[in-house]
Amino acid sequence: MKIAILGGDGFCGWPASLYLSDEGHEVSIVDNLSRRVIDEELGAQSLTPIRAISERRAAWQEVSGREIGFYRLDVAQDYEGLLQFLLAEQPDAVVHFAEQRAAPYSMKSARHKRYTVGNNVNATHNVLAAIVDSGLDIHLVHLGTTGVYGYGTAGMKIPEGYLDIEVTADQDAEGNPVETHRVPQQILYPTNPGSIYHMTKVLDQHLFAYYAKNDSARITDLHQGIIWGTHTDQTQRDERLINRFDYDGDYGTVLNRFLMQAAVGYPLTVHGTGGQTRAFIHIRDMVRCVQIALENPPAAGDRVKIFNQMTETHRVRDLARLVARITGAEVQMVPNPRNESAENDLHVANDTFLDLGLQPTTLSEGLLLEVEQIAARYRDRADLTKIPATSLWTTKHEAGVPANAPDRPGPRHAGGERARRTQT
Amino acid sequence: MKIAILGGDGFCGWPASLYLSDEGHEVSIVDNLSRRVIDEELGAQSLTPIRAISERRAAWQEVSGREIGFYRLDVAQDYEGLLQFLLAEQPDAVVHFAEQRAAPYSMKSARHKRYTVGNNVNATHNVLAAIVDSGLDIHLVHLGTTGVYGYGTAGMKIPEGYLDIEVTADQDAEGNPVETHRVPQQILYPTNPGSIYHMTKVLDQHLFAYYAKNDSARITDLHQGIIWGTHTDQTQRDERLINRFDYDGDYGTVLNRFLMQAAVGYPLTVHGTGGQTRAFIHIRDMVRCVQIALENPPAAGDRVKIFNQMTETHRVRDLARLVARITGAEVQMVPNPRNESAENDLHVANDTFLDLGLQPTTLSEGLLLEVEQIAARYRDRADLTKIPATSLWTTKHEAGVPANAPDRPGPRHAGGERARRTQT
Numbered sequence: 060m061k062i063a064i065l066g067g068d069g070f071c072g073w074p075a076s077l078y079l080s081d082e083g084h085e086v087s088i089v090d091n092l093s094r095r096v097i098d099e100e101l102g103a104q105s106l107t108p109i110r111a112i113s114e115r116r117a118a119w120q121e122v123s124g125r126e127i128g129f130y131r132l133d134v135a136q137d138y139e140g141l142l143q144f145l146l147a148e149q150p151d152a153v154v155h156f157a158e159q160r161a162a163p164y165s166m167k168s169a170r171h172k173r174y175t176v177g178n179n180v181n182a183t184h185n186v187l188a189a190i191v192d193s194g195l196d197i198h199l200v201h202l203g204t205t206g207v208y209g210y211g212t213a214g215m216k217i218p219e220g221y222l223d224i225e226v227t228a229d230q231d232a233e234g235n236p237v238e239t240h241r242v243p244q245q246i247l248y249p250t251n252p253g254s255i256y257h258m259t260k261v262l263d264q265h266l267f268a269y270y271a272k273n274d275s276a277r278i279t280d281l282h283q284g285i286i287w288g289t290h291t292d293q294t295q296r297d298e299r300l301i302n303r304f305d306y307d308g309d310y311g312t313v314l315n316r317f318l319m320q321a322a323v324g325y326p327l328t329v330h331g332t333g334g335q336t337r338a339f340i341h342i343r344d345m346v347r348c349v350q351i352a353l354e355n356p357p358a359a360g361d362r363v364k365i366f367n368q369m370t371e372t373h374r375v376r377d378l379a380r381l382v383a384r385i386t387g388a389e390v391q392m393v394p395n396p397r398n399e400s401a402e403n404d405l406h407v408a409n410d411t412f413l414d415l416g417l418q419p420t421t422l423s424e425g426l427l428l429e430v431e432q433i434a435a436r437y438r439d440r441a442d443l444t445k446i447p448a449t450s451l452w453t454t455k456h457e458a459g460v461p462a463n464a465p466d467r468p469g470p471r472h473a474g475g476e477r478a479r480r481t482q483t
Numbered sequence: 484m485k486i487a488i489l490g491g492d493g494f495c496g497w498p499a500s501l502y503l504s505d506e507g508h509e510v511s512i513v514d515n516l517s518r519r520v521i522d523e524e525l526g527a528q529s530l531t532p533i534r535a536i537s538e539r540r541a542a543w544q545e546v547s548g549r550e551i552g553f554y555r556l557d558v559a560q561d562y563e564g565l566l567q568f569l570l571a572e573q574p575d576a577v578v579h580f581a582e583q584r585a586a587p588y589s590m591k592s593a594r595h596k597r598y599t600v601g602n603n604v605n606a607t608h609n610v611l612a613a614i615v616d617s618g619l620d621i622h623l624v625h626l627g628t629t630g631v632y633g634y635g636t637a638g639m640k641i642p643e644g645y646l647d648i649e650v651t652a653d654q655d656a657e658g659n660p661v662e663t664h665r666v667p668q669q670i671l672y673p674t675n676p677g678s679i680y681h682m683t684k685v686l687d688q689h690l691f692a693y694y695a696k697n698d699s700a701r702i703t704d705l706h707q708g709i710i711w712g713t714h715t716d717q718t719q720r721d722e723r724l725i726n727r728f729d730y731d732g733d734y735g736t737v738l739n740r741f742l743m744q745a746a747v748g749y750p751l752t753v754h755g756t757g758g759q760t761r762a763f764i765h766i767r768d769m770v771r772c773v774q775i776a777l778e779n780p781p782a783a784g785d786r787v788k789i790f791n792q793m794t795e796t797h798r799v800r801d802l803a804r805l806v807a808r809i810t811g812a813e814v815q816m817v818p819n820p821r822n823e824s825a826e827n828d829l830h831v832a833n834d835t836f837l838d839l840g841l842q843p844t845t846l847s848e849g850l851l852l853e854v855e856q857i858a859a860r861y862r863d864r865a866d867l868t869k870i871p872a873t874s875l876w877t878t879k880h881e882a883g884v885p886a887n888a889p890d891r892p893g894p895r896h897a898g899g900e901r902a903r904r905t906q907t
């Protein structure tokens with residue numbers, strides 16, 4: 060298959076590109092390298108020493124004998140470039156990772172909110188418009204998030220994208236009253252996003268639903284849990300192929316942050332009560348799931364195929380305890396900067412991928428290896444000042460931050476960034 | 484009240500500004516005049532001779548003794564300008580009309596799709612981000628559309644924004660099986676937008692839901708039917724205050740197009756079977772509804788208040804017959820460029836506005852007046868070549884356009900606009 064990977068220089072996109080190339084597909088990466096620019100904005104960098112994209116590609120060619128194309132292009136802003144790329148490459152499938160993906164980053168300031176909305180919505184819409192405009196029959200695979208479901212379920216497993224409901228009907232087609240009866244329906248699962256970032260994934264869903272309906276676009280949306288782990292078989296073949304590992308307060312996902320904290324002897328900081336349940340998946344399973352999705356496209360005219368791409372759920376405090384037990388680190392509770400319920404349950408159906416042959420890597424097997432191979436090995440590169448989460452979800456009293464917190468910022472007036480809270 | 488009207492130079496925004504000013508409110512208009520620029524792009528113009536915004540404001544001051552402020556500003560692109568405007572004006576409420584609002588225009592080409600998505604999503608998100616950023620307690624009133632509900636209902640009246648559903652639950656909080664039971668829930672009404680334009684209003688809804696939840700923003704979303712009529716008491720006071728009347732294939736809404744066609748002796752062109760049911764409201768009732776919404780804001784922390792702002796529903800072919808009966812015009816059936824069901828029913832609840840005192844102007848009373856005062860009076864200004872709808876919803880066979888239509892365009896390749904179909 061000819062596969063274009065949008066966002067192929069990123070944490071998920073790079074290992075997915077290598078894996079699919081290794082499987083014999085013809086892979087091209089499109090990326091504007093914005094994630095590397097954000098590293099500079101934040102003064103943070105990957106714990107692992109990632110190489111320039113040119114060096115990455117050269118190393119892969121050396122190691123595998125296979126080429127991966129690269130196009131530096133802003134998918135959200137350069138529509139003509141994107142269209143020309145599709146017409147020139149004629150890919151069978153496009154895998155779309157090219158979005159700003161950190162919830163804390165999306166909440167930092169009005170500028171960050173606006174960047175996240177503008178980048179993500181326009182990137183997704185441009186891809187859809189360009190696929191239709193090109194006249195090519197391209198299967199689009201997008202990475203969404205289990206976060207669109209909101210955190211918490213009412214006595215049921217979260218299904219894969221669509222929810223069976225019943226509504227009460229009491230009239231006929233002309234609007235005349237008839238006996239009250241229940242009508243079954245299936246709808247997109249109602250959303251309750253927890254941040255601006257998550258909200259952009261809700262907007263994406265509606266763009267997909269529309270283009271599938273109006274233009275018979277073939278679309279798969281993978282509602283992915285939080286990725287953990289760093290290496291895949293391919294990234295491990297040469298150190299120049301190493302994947303990024305983020306541990307900073309914005310991009311470091313919860314488990315990677317814990318591993319890093321443990322490795323450097325920093326207490327594991329748990330927000331609030333740590334009662335929030337999150338869905339997880341190992342990076343090796345992610346690349347495999349993307350492949351499975353590519354092999355099982357919807358037909359033209361089908362609704363959007365939605366898979367839940369996760370293998371385990373855990374409460375944050377339980378994860379912290381697990382990492383503490385393995386590593387001997389301490390656990391420390393700090394105020395939650397997010398505006399969310401303190402405790403929630405989350406049960407997620409993932410039958411589709413299991414039925415299609417996914418063999419999950421479990422936390423309990425993989426975790427120790429990850430500590431040794433990544434967090435401990437590269438700990439000297441760590442900048443401890445970057446670990447705390449500094450983005451505040453809201454300045455309102457109702458939020459997770461106590462009103463009497465010493466450095467609670469007021470609303471901003473004319474010019475200047477809002478003061479930021481540092482959790483240390 | 485101090486009220487900012489975003490999009491106050493438009494078809495709805497201008498009469499709303501005059502009405503609210505007349506009611507004693509302090510009104511400022513923000514508009515980038517993009518609608519006037521689109522007139523130039525389309526080579527179309529309002530049937531009624533609308534004046535420059537400066538002349539409109541001067542005339543209003545002359546006639547009423549009241550001033551209306553004006554700021555030329557692109558709400559979607561000039562965030563800093565918008566924030567400074569809010570901080571300087573400190574409005575109690577913002578009424579947000581500033582979006583690209585024509586479904587056919589939104590479907591003309593990839594460029595028009597992208598403009599509509601970029602303009603509408605960024606405008607709405609900028610307004611929300613700026614309200615939060617300003618720290619001011621501003622009530623936001625937005626004009627949405629009954630089109631978000633999709634066309635067609637399953638045996639029930641469409642409620643005002645939120646739908647009561649039941650889901651089947653079968654586990655406890657820990658995920659252990661319990662007896663199957665039904666759980667009632669109330670959700671945002673599931674959407675089924677009929678065009679890119681309508682889809683942007685779906686995206687708006689999710690932006691509102693998020694900001695109401697996370698930032699306790701106070702938001703009212705008016706799901707408005709198709710406006711008909713032109714004059715209000717205020718716009719009639721002086722010809723320089725006249726409102727716009729669009730009759731072209733992009734911006735002319737169905738009823739205004741029929742009135743125009745009748746006035747110039749052109750057959751009333753009905754798309755498909757004309758079996759699509761649409762919701763309508765007179766422009767006088769629109770301005771009154773906006774006022775009622777302003778007087779009944781939600782409290783901070785409430786969910787978004789959603790009102791259905793419409794007073795009647797009609798099938799398109801019945802409207803054509805009504806206009807034909809009044810005017811003696813002919814009715815002509817032409818292929819439907821839209822990708823939609825040929826026939827649908829639509830029953831919409833509008834209790835909130837009726838309870839709050841709205842006295843609807845009905846089509847059967849107002850229609851003849853409209854023909855005489857507008858369509859017949861200004862018919863010499865009409866450009867008949869602009870009447871046909873030329874935007875095609877899709878190039879796929881399944882769509883409303885018969886596959887054997889003589890000038891059916893193929894998909895576009897590299898450069899150039901897609902060929903367009905003209906219905907004459």
Ligand SMILES: NC(=O)c1ccc[n+]([C@@H]2O[C@H](COP(=O)([O-])OP(=O)(O)OC[C@H]3O[C@@H](n4cnc5c(N)ncnc54)[C@H](O)[C@@H]3O)[C@@H](O)[C@H]2O)c1
Pocket residue numbers: 065066067068069070071072089090091092093094095132133134135136155156157158159160178182202203204205283284285286287312
């Ligand atoms: N990492 C996770 O735990 C996780 C979990 C769920 C979902 N996802 C989703 O998976 C996708 C990839 O996430 P990731 O962790 O690899 O993020 P990442 O930031 O490491 O990678 C995203 C890549 O996209 C590129 N990009 C962003 N905007 C672009 C644009 N406009 N044009 C071109 N390139 C652009 C960036 O430069 C970066 O290389 C995202 O959509 C994310 O929401 C990730």
Ligand SMILES: NC(=O)c1ccc[n+]([C@@H]2O[C@H](COP(=O)([O-])OP(=O)(O)OC[C@H]3O[C@@H](n4cnc5c(N)ncnc54)[C@H](O)[C@@H]3O)[C@@H](O)[C@H]2O)c1
Pocket residue numbers: 489490491492493494495496513514515516517518519556557558559560579580581582583584602606626627628629707708709710711736
């Ligand atoms: N006209 C109808 O029948 C109808 C029906 C339902 C809903 N609505 C909604 O009501 C609102 C107003 O509709 P209308 O008929 O008055 O449309 P219109 O095009 O006549 O007016 C919109 C105004 O907003 C301005 N505008 C657009 N984008 C802007 C931006 N980025 N910055 C600043 N100004 C901008 C335009 O210049 C124009 O003056 C729209 O949101 C529309 O979706 C209209």
